[in-house]
Each structure stands twice: as C-alpha cells, then as structure tokens.
Amino acid sequence: MKAENRYNSTAINTNKARLLIVDDEQRLLSSLKELLMANNYQVDTALGGKNACLYLLKQQYDLVLLDLRMGDFSGHRVMDFMSEHEIDAATIVVSGESSFTAVSKALRRGAYDYLRKPYIPDELLATVENALQKKLLEKAHNAMQVRLKKSEELHRYIVNSSPDIVFMLDREGRFTFVNNKIESVLGYTKRALIGAHYKTIVDEKDYERASYAFKDSIYSGNENALKHSATENGGQSSKATRTIELHLKTQGDDCTPRYFEITVFPIESSTVGLKGTPNKGLKKLIGTYGTARDITERKEAEEFINFQAYHDLLTRLPNRALFKDRLNLAITHAKRNTQHLAVMFLDLDRFKVVNDTLGHAMGDRLLQSVSIRLENCLREGDTLSRFGGDEFTLLLPDISSKEDARKIARKVINVLKEPFMLGEHEVFVGVSVGIAMYQEAGSTVEQLIQNADIAMYHVKGRGKDGYQFFSDEMNVTSSNRLKTERDMRNALENNEFRVYYQPQINAATGDIIGVEALIRWHHPEKGIIYPSDFLPLAEETKLIFEISEWVLKTACYEVKQWIEAGHHDIRLAVNFSPSQVEHPRFVNLLLSQLEAYNFPPENLEIELTENVIMNDLEHMIQKLSKLSDSGIRIAIDDFGTGYSSLNYLHKLPINTLKVDQSFVHDIQNSENEACIVDAIIAMAHGLKLNIVAEGVETTRQLNYLKSLGCHELQGFFFGKARPADETIQLINRGIQSVAS
Numbered sequence: 001m002k003a004e005n006r007y008n009s010t011a012i013n014t015n016k017a018r019l020l021i022v023d024d025e026q027r028l029l030s031s032l033k034e035l036l037m038a039n040n041y042q043v044d045t046a047l048g049g050k051n052a053c054l055y056l057l058k059q060q061y062d063l064v065l066l067d068l069r070m071g072d073f074s075g076h077r078v079m080d081f082m083s084e085h086e087i088d089a090a091t092i093v094v095s096g097e098s099s100f101t102a103v104s105k106a107l108r109r110g111a112y113d114y115l116r117k118p119y120i121p122d123e124l125l126a127t128v129e130n131a132l133q134k135k136l137l138e139k140a141h142n143a144m145q146v147r148l149k150k151s152e153e154l155h156r157y158i159v160n161s162s163p164d165i166v167f168m169l170d171r172e173g174r175f176t177f178v179n180n181k182i183e184s185v186l187g188y189t190k191r192a193l194i195g196a197h198y199k200t201i202v203d204e205k206d207y208e209r210a211s212y213a214f215k216d217s218i219y220s221g222n223e224n225a226l227k228h229s230a231t232e233n234g235g236q237s238s239k240a241t242r243t244i245e246l247h248l249k250t251q252g253d254d255c256t257p258r259y260f261e262i263t264v265f266p267i268e269s270s271t272v273g274l275k276g277t278p279n280k281g282l283k284k285l286i287g288t289y290g291t292a293r294d295i296t297e298r299k300e301a302e303e304f305i306n307f308q309a310y311h312d313l314l315t316r317l318p319n320r321a322l323f324k325d326r327l328n329l330a331i332t333h334a335k336r337n338t339q340h341l342a343v344m345f346l347d348l349d350r351f352k353v354v355n356d357t358l359g360h361a362m363g364d365r366l367l368q369s370v371s372i373r374l375e376n377c378l379r380e381g382d383t384l385s386r387f388g389g390d391e392f393t394l395l396l397p398d399i400s401s402k403e404d405a406r407k408i409a410r411k412v413i414n415v416l417k418e419p420f421m422l423g424e425h426e427v428f429v430g431v432s433v434g435i436a437m438y439q440e441a442g443s444t445v446e447q448l449i450q451n452a453d454i455a456m457y458h459v460k461g462r463g464k465d466g467y468q469f470f471s472d473e474m475n476v477t478s479s480n481r482l483k484t485e486r487d488m489r490n491a492l493e494n495n496e497f498r499v500y501y502q503p504q505i506n507a508a509t510g511d512i513i514g515v516e517a518l519i520r521w522h523h524p525e526k527g528i529i530y531p532s533d534f535l536p537l538a539e540e541t542k543l544i545f546e547i548s549e550w551v552l553k554t555a556c557y558e559v560k561q562w563i564e565a566g567h568h569d570i571r572l573a574v575n576f577s578p579s580q581v582e583h584p585r586f587v588n589l590l591l592s593q594l595e596a597y598n599f600p601p602e603n604l605e606i607e608l609t610e611n612v613i614m615n616d617l618e619h620m621i622q623k624l625s626k627l628s629d630s631g632i633r634i635a636i637d638d639f640g641t642g643y644s645s646l647n648y649l650h651k652l653p654i655n656t657l658k659v660d661q662s663f664v665h666d667i668q669n670s671e672n673e674a675c676i677v678d679a680i681i682a683m684a685h686g687l688k689l690n691i692v693a694e695g696v697e698t699t700r701q702l703n704y705l706k707s708l709g710c711h712e713l714q715g716f717f718f719g720k721a722r723p724a725d726e727t728i729q730l731i732n733r734g735i736q737s738v739a740s
C-alpha cells in the first residue's frame, strides 16, 4: 500500500513513475531499489555521483533519491549538474550527512525533502509519494499553461485577423477591449481607446441611435432598474442581440465618417451571488461584446444605385420617375387641402444649335449651367427635374394663385435670357415655358404634364421664349393629337393644304405691291382649318419642315407665274417658323430652294418674329446678312409683341417692320395705344425701314396710319387671304378707291 499523501484531493496516479537512486554503497542501493519496486515504481540505481549524471542525461526521471556524501562527486554536485542541464526531476536527499549547512545547501538547490540515514521505510515511501505527487502536479500544471497560452494566442490571432472590429465595453460603455482592426479601419490606436466611452468614435448625428442599440447593455445609472428587468424574465437572459447601422468617426487626414454595421451582445455574468451563494439565477450585466463591419462601400454603391434610379446623372436633378412621384404626392395633398399647384414644362429654345455647333461636351455643360440657374429660382419644396434632352419640368406644389406661377415663369425666362459662357463662347439660350394649373388643366400626373407640354408648344409656335398657361382651346386630347398628326401627314400626301394670299397695299397709291402667303388646310371633314389650329402641333411633331417646304414651293410656283405675266415687282411674303430659322442649314436650304424653283430672290420677303432673332443674335446676323446679300428681303412680323428691343434693329439687314395688328386695332379705342403705333412708325422712319401695318380693318385706322406716313398696309379692309386664282384677278383689277 502506498502511503496516503498530502495532495489527496487531487491525487495523481504515480505508478510507473521512474526513479533514480544514487549512492556510493551498493548495498543501500539494492535494499532501496527492492523497497521501491515492491511499491510499483520503476527504479534505476547509479553507483556514485558521476554515474548518476550519465543516467540523468540518458533517461528522464520523475524523482532522484540522492546521497550527499559520495567520494569525489558529491550529491550537491549532482544537483548542480541537474540544474545546469535543466533536468526536471524532483530530488529527495537521503544521507547520513545531517549538518545544518549540508541540509540547507541541498534544500536551497531545490531538494524536495531530506531523509536521514538510516531511513524509516514508511517515512521514505510517504516522502517519495508526496514528492512525486507534487512533481506530477507541477508537470500537469505546466502542460496546461502551455496549452492555455497557445489557445490564447490562437484566439488573439483569430480576433485580430477578423475582418471586423471586435470590441468589448464595460457597463458604463467604456472600451475594455478592441482588436487591431480599429487601427487600420478608423485610425485610432488601441491604447487611446481603452477606457474611452464608445461615443468617442460615434458620429454625433448617430448618438441617439447608438444609445438605443446599447441601451440594454449599458448601465444608465439605475441599478435597480437593471436588476428588475433581469428578474422579470425569471433570470433568463432578456437581452437580445441588436444590429444597427451607424456612422463612425475616423482619425487622420481623411476625417469623413464611415458606415458600419454593428452587432452588440450584452454580456451577463454567470449565476453568482455574494460570497459564492447562488443568487436565484439572477444574471448580472457586465458589459457589451460587439463587432463592427465596415459597409461604407456597400452603402455607397446602394446610394449610387438609388440615386441613379431617381436622378439624371448629368445635372444631378430628379429624373422623370422621381418627378412623377412627387407630383403624385403633391396632387394628393392639393386635393385634400383644396390647394393649387402648377406644373411647368420648360424647353430650351436653342439647345440644339449649341449642341450641333459646339459639340456634345459643351451641350452638357450648358445643361448643367442651366440647371444651376433654374435651381436658384426655386423655393424649398419645388421640384425641378430634367425630363430628357433639353426639357425640364418644374413642380410648384405650394402656390396661392396663377399669379404666383406667372411670376416664377417670368423669373425662369429672365435668368435664362442672360448669356452663358462656355469656354470662350458666349451663348444665348432662352426657354419656352408651358404651365398647367391643377385643377383647370388636369387633375392627374399625366394630364398635368401633357398639358404643360402642349402649352409649351404653343409658346414655341408663337416664336418661343415666353410662357403660356394651358387653356381649354389647346385642349386637343392626346387621341385627338394623334389623329391630327396623322391627318396632317395625310394632308400633305392628299394635297389638302392651300396657300392663300393676302394683299399688301401701297398706302400712297392703293396699288397691290405684294402678297403674304398664309396656309390653309382644306380638311375633307372639318372644312377650312386655320394655321393657329394646327401649326403648333406641326411644330411639335417636326412636320413643320415638310409643310413649310410645301408652302414655299407652292407660293414660289404660283407667284412666279404672276411675275412672268408682267407683275415684275410683286413681292411674296412668306412666314418662317422658329424651328426652320434655327436650323443650322436654314440659309443654304432656302437659297437652294429658290434656285430650284427658279424664283427671283428680290421678290421674296421672309417674315420672322423678333424673338427668333433675339434668341440667337450672333448667328442671326450672319444668317440674315447672307440672305440679304442674295437679295432676299427680311421683315419682322408682329413687331411690338416680343422683345421690342430696338437695339438689334440696326445690327441686322432688316427691310420691313410689320406693326402687330393689336396696335392697329387699338387705334380707334384709345389715344394711349395709338401712341405706340406713332412711336413705332416714327422709329422706323428714323431707321429708314419700310413699315407694313397689319390688321387694318377700318377707314379710321387707314386714315390714321396714312397720316403717320405708314408706307404699306395689310388687313381685311383690303381683303382677306384668298386662293391664288382670286388673288391674281384682284391684282389684275387693282384695288380701287384706297388712295382717294
């Protein structure tokens, strides 16, 4: 039986322990070996100190029983040898030497115990067993330490190589641990963060959300509340894992916050109450464990995709989809609160010219500059969107009257009137604005946009650069519009268009000096349709080009016959639409057409509106000069209704001003308006321009105009526009009684 040992509670099986007995007396070696082997130990014996050293080098022992006094190689030297060679075996000195010095020397060298010879076997066995127990425990402990260290290193490696930031907070929300990742991702040193509150790294705007995420795991100063909430759930963990997205601040040069997905787990202590007594399962909150994953790139990609879906990338304005969305909301709101709202459709007047002449890059820059100027006209809550190409839409959800919309339209027109600098080029754009008011012009998204668009085309048809409210007269419904468009195409093929001619009279002689070609549509079902009812749609659908070409060709053909019949000086006035004039090849096209029709250029007068000229003054000077050089005359139609800027007149080769009929009509009504006619005629005289007064209907107007020295007159007083055959008869007859 082995002796009972002091380490009973953690007894280790010492059987098979390997022992070395060292002595210089063979007899003692043999008797000890016998005793120990009888107790199941494995035993070697070494005769003398040197011998012992050889054994110790060859074989690992758990315990050495060592004599001290052994001739020339003492037990002390064996112990020195063992420590030099780091031989890890327990030592028990068994010696006749019992002097204090010898014993204490042995104990200082690490001997476990000292037994005096002659030993008492039981005592020796007990000591051996105790020493072995201690040694083996030590060994097991060391092995455990090594394993723990390795395991800790492994975990540290895993935590630090994590792609996420890993952290722990104490109950007050201060960092107690954070992995290396924080340094590379956010630029903080770990040292600086330990002990700091987590808010140190949270972006201010996310404080509130962060507090919410951590609220279960951070002590708010109310210990009772904390305990209470824990016991309510019968001590079970009541705290759930939370995931939240927060902005974290970065340190270093680039201080822009980054976006993180943070997952937090409250840490609760194990079930331990005071003094080790179980605390009825109450868990105590001790802090937070969390991970933070950098999702900035993902968020940016998401934001970009979102932005792209609802914005125009060039101008960064809302796109069609977002506009419709906002309009829909605004309509619902307006309906509920019986409020007004306005939709504006904006189309740049000369964007195509810029794009074609200066290139797309400049065109893009122009669109960007236009957007910026437009945005400056808006109030909070208004939505400006790029609808496509050079079209913009504007939603004014909060206006009190039509007057408000009118003001904004004027503002928009004015800001775009100012020239734009594109590199060294100064360009003028201008804009046509159609306005649809909720509910007069519609109560759905589609209706409002479409009607604003229709109103815009009426502005374009009138010579651009202006605004117009949608009205019911324009209300050609979309199916009607499609039908009219189809009908117009057919009309060209079926020859339903006619050119009518309205005479222009020499005020002094009463002679017909010219005719203005005015288009009429002989519709098979609807009868005669006047230009104001179909030209805006023709303009919109680009059919205007074909129609105009037809008008010019027909008029040239018909009037040429009159010229050839002897009316050499008869003048043919033809109206040109804005889009024709703006066409980059307008001049060449017109000249080659005249050549093809063999029509003398001196007999042609083209009528343009002021706005067309003003919209692009620089190009117009070049274009008109070229036409003028070839002999073509140039008239400004409806003078007085557009810019009425007199500045440009002397820069351009203009022959005729056509005073708008509204001024002529007013002659009989008020003295005041008549002054405008006076002023226009006086100015035209000053500039040596020919004047045609339009819309003369009464003798009073006639006489007044004649008294002002107006050269030429046109109006129902002398006859409406009529077909070619009737017109030539009139010319042949002459208009009597006018000059008298």
Ligand code: C2E
Pocket: 502, 517, 518, 519, 530, 531, 532, 535, 548, 551, 575, 576, 577, 607, 637, 638, 661, 694, 695, 696, 697, 714, 715, 716, 717, 721
């Ligand atoms: P505009 O060039 O100012 O033509 C004069 C308009 O006034 C004509 O209307 C004519 O019939 C009308 N008018 C003439 N005398 C009187 C009068 O004493 N009293 C009144 N109340 N009206 C008078 P119309 O033919 O309906 O043409 C309207 C507009 O359509 C024209 O205005 C012109 O801008 C445009 N237009 C007509 N034909 C063509 C064309 O072939 N091509 C283009 N691009 N535009 C055209």
Ligand code: MG
Pocket: 516, 575, 607, 637
């Ligand atoms: Mg005209």
Ligand code: MG
Pocket: 637, 638, 658, 660, 661, 694
């Ligand atoms: Mg006119």
